[in-house]
Structure formats: structure tokens, C-alpha cells
Amino acid sequence: MTNPTAAELIARSNRLGADPKNTNYAGGNTSAKGTGTDPVTGEPLELLWVKGSGGDLGTLTESGLAVLRLDRLRALENVYPGIEREDEMVAAFDYCLHGKGGAAPSIDTAMHGLVDAAHVDHLHPDSGIAIATSADGEELTAKIFGDRVAWVPWRRPGFQLGVDIAAIKAANPRAVGCILGGHGITAWGDTSDEAESNSLWIIQTAANYITEHGRPDPFGAARPGFEALPETERRAKAAALAATIRGLASTDKPMVGHFSDAPVVTDFLASEKAPALAALGTSCPDHFLRTKVKPLILNLPADATVEASIERLRELHAEYRADYQSYYDAHATADSPAIRGADPLIVLVPGVGMFSYGANKQTARVAGEFYINAINVMRGAEALSTYTPISDAEKFRIEYWALEEAKLQRMPKPKTHQGRIAFVTGAASGIGKAIATRLAAEGACVVVADLDLEKAQAAAAELGNTDVAIGVAANVADAAGVQAAIDATLLAxxxxxxxxxxxxxxxxxxxxxxxxxxxxxxxxxxAKGSFLVSKAAAKALIEQGMGGDVIYISSKNSVFAGPNNIAYSATKADQAHQVRLLAVELGEHGVRVNGINPDGVVRGSGIFAAGWGANRAATYGVKEEDLGQFYANRTILKREVVPENVADAVYVLTGPELSRTTGLHIPVDSGVAAAFLR
Structure with missing residues (x-):
């Protein structure tokens, strides 16, 4: 049974986390102090419930809370060895835990435990960080809030920050919270409602002050020629650049991308100050841990050709990698973790928008959301003062923090297809749907392409949210429709x-x-549809330079001469030879091309349901409902082939085990001797 204090904390956290103006995804933490019972002595205990490491306030549940004994946590001050060894205190939190299960305590646990308040919120609102990153943030805090909000100079999150905030609260009895220099806000209250109210008051007061007193053009004048292109032109150019940019961003390791052309992005890129501000990078630790120290920004106007943009992006990418290596070399020490990759996670293209990257779609999307937060922060700071983020040295201390490295090492091993983007035609039913389902289960992002858009979207929704799968319309016999579907994949x-x-x-x-x-x-x-899809996809695959897989679902009929089937079997033979031809042509680009030859797949098949089954049953003189068993009985294994069997073959062919295989046809027919390949 959930403790009432914990239930109240979860409800408050969900409300705060549901509104992006309060905090970003997985950003900030909340806590509540209350009473529990020692299971050994039966005596009452003071406990701290606090959002654990890696959780998200908006979706927080009881399992995402860490529960600690408050007496033991506060006693850690007696053994705290000082700021030079404060990282050791994180391991000590484990000795303060109460009960079993729950989340791992976060680095901010000390802040919540040591501050003398029953309820504490630590958040990353854009308006609060705008004050925190202003050159005169301390003066602005006093001017905006008086003695109701204190200023805390920048300090890396950790035990000492908790000690500092506890002391500042004690020294400022009228204060309801504080601005953390370069970082965010912390607020408190005697009740959960009071803490929430104080958090919202700080956030809204800061936002109102920026609106009422800020400069109307914080990013300076507009740069002629850098304005957002019209939507159709803008998205067409984004699709044309997407494969190139993803390939650059994946130089060190494969990345999934996300594209945004939100006005907040395109307006920023059209401004006079955008290049200089972008070069300063982000400040809040939650921001730059997901966006890297700074973005790559294309320094060409909006009407630059795709070819010119690609050439310049390649040059800028080489410069970015060299610059990031210099950043690492300048700040790394003998015990720093190895460099994690020198590619940008945010790429900004004037007139077009923002490309963001991560190990999966959610991470890529969130990185983009965080950079939008950063733009809002820069706008607020520049409206009142001068945007002054924390130094590169401090950013490095956090980015390559031993505790951050330990968190990365605890992440689960990725699935075989994580980070791969799959485009499956005819995927709203039957074999295609089974393939899409299997690939999504193995970690791939999946585009369900089908002639029927509504069915495609419904099938995609069954696989998960749009971070997992999307549905697109695709008439594979129409070149323009195929290209539109591939473009939708690149943008998604x-x-x-x-x-x-x-x-x-x-x-x-x-x-x-x-x-x-x-x-x-x-x-x-x-035959034509497979050619058009392969051609449109191959252009992107080659431009990315990351290799890839093309799979043809052919048929045993490509080699087996069945009765009354001239058109179908001939086109399947065409597909089978396309596999061989494309395997030879695309091999130099690391693209493998393989085929699968199923026997008749009756169960769940759109083809069979549309009349093909009745026709084949009549041809063989059996009842339609017995057709699957009829096919099984004529095989060596006497087993019916179902869509999932074909999906298994796709999984194996596109997984890591057959990385040196191309030009192969795999029979999935339970053994039809007449269809043996030779």
C-alpha cells in the first residue's frame, strides 16, 4: 500500500512534470518527508521519499521513488570528507535506504534531505534558468524576488550543493526557494501544496518579469535570407539533407534522428545573434548532457542549394569533430573517461530547422526538446541581460563525471536492432505486419507502409507510440508516392x-x-514496386554511408512452377533476380540484399483473404479453410508456414549474425523439394 506522503508526492510531481514550462523531460526532482515504521523495532521513523535517478516527474510512479531514513542521511554530514571527495557520498546513500526495491538515489538526494523543509522541488524551468544564466543573475534575483528567493552561485550537483542550499535556507527565513546559478530553481514548503505553489510562483514571476521588462528583440535583428522557407519547400529540403546529416552524426556510432521546424527554432536561426549564442552552448546540466556542449550550425542562407549545403555540412562536421577533440584534450585528466564521440547531437539548418540525434528515437526527440528549452533560456537571458552559461571546464566536469559514466555503464545492453530504422511495405496485415512487429520488438524504429493509410496508422499504433512506429500511405507502383513515403521516413x-x-x-x-x-x-x-522502393531507399542508404539491408519477400513460386499462376510466379521470379542484381550493385556501399521464399502463408494474409485463397483452394480441389493444412501436408516437415516464420527469417538476415551474407534466398516453406535452390 502506498504511503499517503508518497502518494501526495507522486501527484504533485506528475502535475509539475506535465507542463514543459515547469521542467523538461526527466529533468529535476521532488521530495517529501514523512513518517514510516521500522520493520525490525516497530518504532516510527522519519523518512525521505525522493524521485530516483533517471526518472521523469510527469510519469513518476511509486517504483521511481527512492526511500531513505532521514536520520542516517542527515548523519552523513558528520562523515562528509569535503568537496574534493563528495562523489563518495553517492555510494553512502545506499546505506540510508529504507525497505526493498525502489529507484537508485540520485545525485540531488542531499539537497532534498538536508534542506529543513517537509517538501522540496528542484526544477529546470526556462524562465528560471534564464535568470540563472544571466550575467547579473544575482542582482536580477534580488530585484525580481526580493528576500523571497535567494541566489546560489553555480556549483556542480552533489552533496556540497545540498549543504549550501540548506545553509542559505537557514540564513534566509523568508525565502521560499532559490535560483541556482547556471542551473535551475529549488523551492520548498511545509506542505506539498505550499511547495508546489512556491515553485509555480517562482516560475511564473520570472516569466512575467521577462515579458514585462525584457527587450523586444533579444536575438537582435533578423538576418535577411535566413528566414524559414515555405513549409513545402522547407520539409522537402529537410528530407533531402536528412540522410547526409544522419550519416555525419553517426560517424562514431549509429544514431536515430528527429526533425523539428517549430517556429521557435526557425525564428532563432533567422536572428542576428544565433551564430554567436549557439557557439556559447547550453548551460543547465540536463540540457548539455543531451545536446552536447554546443550544436553544429550551418552558416549558409536558407536558399542555399542542397548540394552546396551538403558540401558545407561535411566541412563543418570535420571542424566540429576537431573542436570537440580540442575541448576534450583541454579539460581531460588522467582519470577522465575516454572520449564518447565527437559528433554533434544538434544540427541547425537556417530556413529549415533542427535535426537532433540519440541512441533511439525518444532520446533524439528529447534532445531536440532540450535544445528548444535552451533557445528559450537564451531568449530570456538576452532579453534582460547577457546570456552567460557555465564555463566549458565546468561542462566537461559534468559531461565526463565519473558518476555520469557509471550511470551510462548501468544502462541495459541494447537490443539487436536498436538504432535501426526499418521501412516495411504492405505492413498493415499478414506477413508485413508480423515483420514490423518483430523488428519493433527487437528495438527498431518501424515505418508501416501500406496502400491504406488508416490501416497503416492503426497497425503502427499497435506497436507503440510514434517513437516506435509510424504509419504512412504508400502506393508502391507510383514513384512519387514511394518517394513521399521514404521522405516521411527520413523526417520521422x-x-x-x-x-x-x-x-x-x-x-x-x-x-x-x-x-x-x-x-x-x-x-x-x-516487380516495379520493389524496384521503385529499392531505388528511392538506396539513394538515402548510399548518402548515409552506414550500410543497410534490403529484403525481398519473394516466394517459392519464383523457382517452383505451380499451376494457374503465370503472372504471380513470373513477377516473383523478377523479384528474386532483383535480389541478385542489387546485391552486386549495392555491395560496395555496405548494403546487403537478400530474399525470402515463403510457401503459401494463409493465416492472417491479406492476399488470401482477398480471394486468392478461394482460387488456390479451387485449383487444388480442397476447402478454403483447409488450404493451410493442404500446403503443410505437401511439405517435408508437414508444418504450416505462418507470418511469424517469415518475420523470424527477416530478423536473422538483418541481425548481426549474418553480417557477411548478401545475395541469398532463404526458403521458409517447411521444405518443398521442387523449390530447392540450385
Whole structure:
């Protein structure tokens, strides 16, 4: 049963975290002090409930709380060895834990435990950080809040910061909170409602002051020629640049991308001060840990051609990597963790928008959200004063903090397809849906492409939110429609790694009953459709320079001459040879091309449900409901082939185990001797 104090804390945290003006995703922490019972002695205990490491306030649940004995936590002050060894105190928090389970205590635990208040909130609001990063932040704090809010000079999060804030609260009895220089805010109260009210008052008071007293043009004049392009032109250019930028951002390790052309981004990029402010980087630790010290910003006007932009981006990327290496070399010590990669996580393109990157889509999207926070912070600071983030030396101390490194090492091992972006045609049902489901389960971002947009979106929603899968309309027989679907993939996830040509249909007819229209339809969808999809995807795959996979769902009919099936089997043979041809052509780019030859897959198949099953059943003289078993009985293994069997083959072919395999066709037919490859 949830303790009432913990329940109240969770409710407050969820309210605060639900509004991005209060704090960013996974940013900040909250706490409450109350009474529990010692399970050994039965005596009452003072306890601290605090949001644990890595949690998010907006979605916080009881399992995300760390629960500590307050007497033991406060007693740590007696053994605190000083700021030079304060990192050792994090391990000591484990000896203060109460009960089993719960989250690991965060670095900010001391702040919550040592401050003499029943309820404490530590948040990262844009308005508060704007004051915290102003050159005259201390003076502004006094002017805006009087003696109700104290100023805390920049100090890296840790035990000493908790000691400092506790002392400042004790010395300022009228204060309801403080501005943490370069960082954020902390507020407190005797009740949960009072703490929340004080947090919101600080946030809103700061925002109101910026609005009422700030300069109307904090980013300076507009730069002619750098304004946002019209939406259609803007998104077309973003799609044209996406593969290049993702390849650059993935030089050290593969990244998933996110694109934003929100006005807050494009307006910033069109401003006079944007280049200089971007070069200063972000300040709040939560910001730059996710966005890197600073972004890469393209220094060309909005109407620069795609070709010129790509050439300049490559040059700037080389400069960025050299600059980041210099930053690392300037601040690293003998015991610093190894450099984690020198590629940018934020790439800004004037007139177009922002590309952000991370190990998965959620991380990439959140990185972009954090940079928007940073833009808002810079706007507020420049409106009142001069934006002055913490120094690069301090940023390095946090970015390459031993505790941060330990947190990264605790992260679970990634799944086999994490960071890969898959495009699956005909994926709203049957084999395609099973493939999309399997790839998503293995960590891939999946684009469910189907002729029916509504069904595609519904199938994608079954896989998870838009960080996992999206649905797009794709008539694979139409070149413009295919390109639009690939562009949607590039904008949604930053690139493409894995293509599955699965879309298909069949009309079971003998030669003399097969019309020219029947022939053209099946060849348009499967032979031409696979060609168009592979061509559009290959352009992006080559531009990325990250290799990739193209899979054709062909058929045993590509080599087996079944009855009354001239058009279908001929187009499947066409697909099968496309595999061989493209394997040879794309191999130099690290792109593997392989095929899968299933037997008739009846269960869940859109093709069979649309009349193909009835026709094949009539051809073989069996009931339609017995067709799956009929196919199974004629195989060596006597087992029916289902969509998941084909999905398994796609998983294996595109996973790490067959990284040296290309031009292969894998039969998934339970053994049809007449379809053996030779």
C-alpha cells in the first residue's frame, strides 16, 4: 500500500512534470518527508521519499521513488570528507535506504534531505534558468524576488550543493526557494501544496518579469535570407539533407534522428545573434548532457542549394569533430573517461530547422526538446541581460563525471536492432505486419507502409507510440508516392537502414484467362514496386554511408512452377533476380540484399483473404479453410508456414549474425523439394 506522503508526492510531481514550462523531460526532482515504521523495532521513523535517478516527474510512479531514513542521511554530514571527495557520498546513500526495491538515489538526494523543509522541488524551468544564466543573475534575483528567493552561485550537483542550499535556507527565513546559478530553481514548503505553489510562483514571476521588462528583440535583428522557407519547400529540403546529416552524426556510432521546424527554432536561426549564442552552448546540466556542449550550425542562407549545403555540412562536421577533440584534450585528466564521440547531437539548418540525434528515437526527440528549452533560456537571458552559461571546464566536469559514466555503464545492453530504422511495405496485415512487429520488438524504429493509410496508422499504433512506429500511405507502383513515403521516413526518424519489399497481391488464373491488365497489375505492384522502393531507399542508404539491408519477400513460386499462376510466379521470379542484381550493385556501399521464399502463408494474409485463397483452394480441389493444412501436408516437415516464420527469417538476415551474407534466398516453406535452390 502506498504511503499517503508518497502518494501526495507522486501527484504533485506528475502535475509539475506535465507542463514543459515547469521542467523538461526527466529533468529535476521532488521530495517529501514523512513518517514510516521500522520493520525490525516497530518504532516510527522519519523518512525521505525522493524521485530516483533517471526518472521523469510527469510519469513518476511509486517504483521511481527512492526511500531513505532521514536520520542516517542527515548523519552523513558528520562523515562528509569535503568537496574534493563528495562523489563518495553517492555510494553512502545506499546505506540510508529504507525497505526493498525502489529507484537508485540520485545525485540531488542531499539537497532534498538536508534542506529543513517537509517538501522540496528542484526544477529546470526556462524562465528560471534564464535568470540563472544571466550575467547579473544575482542582482536580477534580488530585484525580481526580493528576500523571497535567494541566489546560489553555480556549483556542480552533489552533496556540497545540498549543504549550501540548506545553509542559505537557514540564513534566509523568508525565502521560499532559490535560483541556482547556471542551473535551475529549488523551492520548498511545509506542505506539498505550499511547495508546489512556491515553485509555480517562482516560475511564473520570472516569466512575467521577462515579458514585462525584457527587450523586444533579444536575438537582435533578423538576418535577411535566413528566414524559414515555405513549409513545402522547407520539409522537402529537410528530407533531402536528412540522410547526409544522419550519416555525419553517426560517424562514431549509429544514431536515430528527429526533425523539428517549430517556429521557435526557425525564428532563432533567422536572428542576428544565433551564430554567436549557439557557439556559447547550453548551460543547465540536463540540457548539455543531451545536446552536447554546443550544436553544429550551418552558416549558409536558407536558399542555399542542397548540394552546396551538403558540401558545407561535411566541412563543418570535420571542424566540429576537431573542436570537440580540442575541448576534450583541454579539460581531460588522467582519470577522465575516454572520449564518447565527437559528433554533434544538434544540427541547425537556417530556413529549415533542427535535426537532433540519440541512441533511439525518444532520446533524439528529447534532445531536440532540450535544445528548444535552451533557445528559450537564451531568449530570456538576452532579453534582460547577457546570456552567460557555465564555463566549458565546468561542462566537461559534468559531461565526463565519473558518476555520469557509471550511470551510462548501468544502462541495459541494447537490443539487436536498436538504432535501426526499418521501412516495411504492405505492413498493415499478414506477413508485413508480423515483420514490423518483430523488428519493433527487437528495438527498431518501424515505418508501416501500406496502400491504406488508416490501416497503416492503426497497425503502427499497435506497436507503440510514434517513437516506435509510424504509419504512412504508400502506393508502391507510383514513384512519387514511394518517394513521399521514404521522405516521411527520413523526417520521422532521420534516415533509413532496413527495407522490406513485402507489398504484393495475386490473381490465380491460367494463362488463357490472364488478361494484360492482370499481368500489368501484378508486375506493377511487385516487380516495379520493389524496384521503385529499392531505388528511392538506396539513394538515402548510399548518402548515409552506414550500410543497410534490403529484403525481398519473394516466394517459392519464383523457382517452383505451380499451376494457374503465370503472372504471380513470373513477377516473383523478377523479384528474386532483383535480389541478385542489387546485391552486386549495392555491395560496395555496405548494403546487403537478400530474399525470402515463403510457401503459401494463409493465416492472417491479406492476399488470401482477398480471394486468392478461394482460387488456390479451387485449383487444388480442397476447402478454403483447409488450404493451410493442404500446403503443410505437401511439405517435408508437414508444418504450416505462418507470418511469424517469415518475420523470424527477416530478423536473422538483418541481425548481426549474418553480417557477411548478401545475395541469398532463404526458403521458409517447411521444405518443398521442387523449390530447392540450385
Amino acid at each position: 526518424f532521420g534516415g533509413i537502414d532496413l527495407v522490406v519489399n513485402n507489398a504484393g497481391l495475386s490473381l490465380s488464373k491460367p494463362l488463357l484467362e490472364t488478361t494484360e491488365k492482370d499481368w500489368d497489375l501484378q508486375h506493377d505492384v511487385m
